[in-house]
Amino acid sequence: MNDRRTDMIALKASLLVEGVRATGEALSGVGTDFKEQNHGLFGWDLEDHPGMVLPDDFVLPGGTVVQFRMSSSSPYLVRSGEEGLFLERDSRPICEVAWIERPRFYDRELEAGKKMVQVGQIGGEDCLFFCYQNYCSHFARGKQCRFCNLVTTSQTYDSVLRKKEAEAIGKVAAAAWAEGMVNHVLLTGGCFSHEREIGVVEDILAAIRRRRGVDRVPGVVLPSPARGDDIKRYHDTGIQAIGYSLEIWDEPLYRAICPGKSEKTSHSEFLRAIEKAVELFGAGNVYGVLVMGLEPKATFLEGVRALTGMGANVVPFVWSPNPGSDLAGHRAPSGEWFAETVREAAEITLEGSLPPGTENHCYRCDGNNLLHDALREQGVV
Numbered sequence: 581m582n583d584r585r586t587d588m589i590a591l592k593a594s595l596l597v598e599g600v601r602a603t604g605e606a607l608s609g610v611g612t613d614f615k616e617q618n619h620g621l622f623g624w625d626l627e628d629h630p631g632m633v634l635p636d637d638f639v640l641p642g643g644t645v646v647q648f649r650m651s652s653s654s655p656y657l658v659r660s661g662e663e664g665l666f667l668e669r670d671s672r673p674i675c676e677v678a679w680i681e682r683p684r685f686y687d688r689e690l691e692a693g694k695k696m697v698q699v700g701q702i703g704g705e706d707c708l709f710f711c712y713q714n715y716c717s718h719f720a721r722g723k724q725c726r727f728c729n730l731v732t733t734s735q736t737y738d739s740v741l742r743k744k745e746a747e748a749i750g751k752v753a754a755a756a757w758a759e760g761m762v763n764h765v766l767l768t769g770g771c772f773s774h775e776r777e778i779g780v781v782e783d784i785l786a787a788i789r790r791r792r793g794v795d796r797v798p799g800v801v802l803p804s805p806a807r808g809d810d811i812k813r814y815h816d817t818g819i820q821a822i823g824y825s826l827e828i829w830d831e832p833l834y835r836a837i838c839p840g841k842s843e844k845t846s847h848s849e850f851l852r853a854i855e856k857a858v859e860l861f862g863a864g865n866v867y868g869v870l871v872m873g874l875e876p877k878a879t880f881l882e883g884v885r886a887l888t889g890m891g892a893n894v895v896p897f898v899w900s901p902n903p904g905s906d907l908a909g910h911r912a913p914s915g916e917w918f919a920e921t922v923r924e925a926a927e928i929t930l931e932g933s934l935p936p937g938t939e940n941h942c943y944r945c946d947g948n949n950l951l952h953d954a955l956r957e958q959g960v961v
């Protein structure tokens with residue numbers, strides 16, 4: 581196998597947009613020894629697979645983490661060989677791969693009939709993810725973001741609790757950290773009134789801090805855009821970083837792809853929130869979240885440049901058409917396009933000389949984002 585000559589960023593990008601399959605033998609141990617998908621928020625596969633246990637993500641040589649996006653027609657296949665798992669494309673071997681160990685806390689009971697995995701899940705190798713409420717009001721009016729499948733994912737898998745209590749989140753965080761796997765948290769909720777949301781996040785962070793015995797929690801909260809003094813209240817919860825999901829940089833395209841969200845929050849409101857958040861959290865501890873692959877390279881890179889210039893790091897999730905979203909059946913750009921574009925984004929980020937913020941979010945957290953990998957290629961870890 582030619583590990584050394586493989587461009588891992590291009591390979592990861594292709595796996596994310598073309599999907600992947602695995603043989604039954606390769607899947608042995610997924611859900612018991614290895615971490616399985618639990619659909620805590622969106623369904624990222626290229627097709628639904630209720631009743632089938634699949635890996636959440638896997639690791640390429642050199643430590644690159646890739647989300648497992650199932651596609652039964654993908655040219656990529658994970659097989660089991662004498663020396664472990666390996667990945668092939670069109671029957672030609674590419675490299676060895678490894679599933680990720682399953683956290684022990686997943687099976688612990690919170691109370692009768694409720695397991696910890698229904699509250700929090702590990703993203704990648706070290707990020708403890710909580711969606712504090714799987715709900716978004718834009719769906720009821722048909723104004724959901726065109727790439728989003730939050731509601732159908734919840735209906736198809738019904739695998740997590742839709743609403744999680746702060747104390748349950750605190751208990752799961754304490755158990756997960758005690759296992760030694762977690763380095764940071766990622767918290768988000770679907771769509772809230774901002775007054776209610778800040779109260780929910782305050783209670784959650786208080787529970788995590790109390791149960792862990794710490795003052796500050798490494799990680800990121802991704803709330804709806806805060807107004808007035810809310811950003812200070814988020815900072816005072818003890819979370820170390822905050823992010824805002826602008827989704828699409830080009831504003832007319834943002835309005836077309838995110839009709840409900842853009843009615844509630846304009847780009848200029850997002851940018852005001854980011855500016856204020858940088859003042860309070862510090863440069864590098866604020867994130868602008870973009871969906872990569874739905875807008876031209878030029879406007880995407882313009883967004884990376886503008887956000888970096890404001891002191892915010894960028895998390896660009898790799899878009900592929902998810903089942904249940906309005907864009908199901910469409911095609912994402914090629915893996916090569918993603919690899920080339922994200923390397924240019926990394927150069928822009930490096931020119932900005934921001935603190936990388938890796939104590940709050942790192943390349944091991946994200947199987948669905950390539951920017952950390954492109955920065956790691958340039959020595960930023």
Ligand code: SF4
Nearest residue numbers: 716724725728730770
């Ligand atoms: S705001 Fe958009 S991306 Fe977020 S949950 Fe609602 S529809 Fe989905």
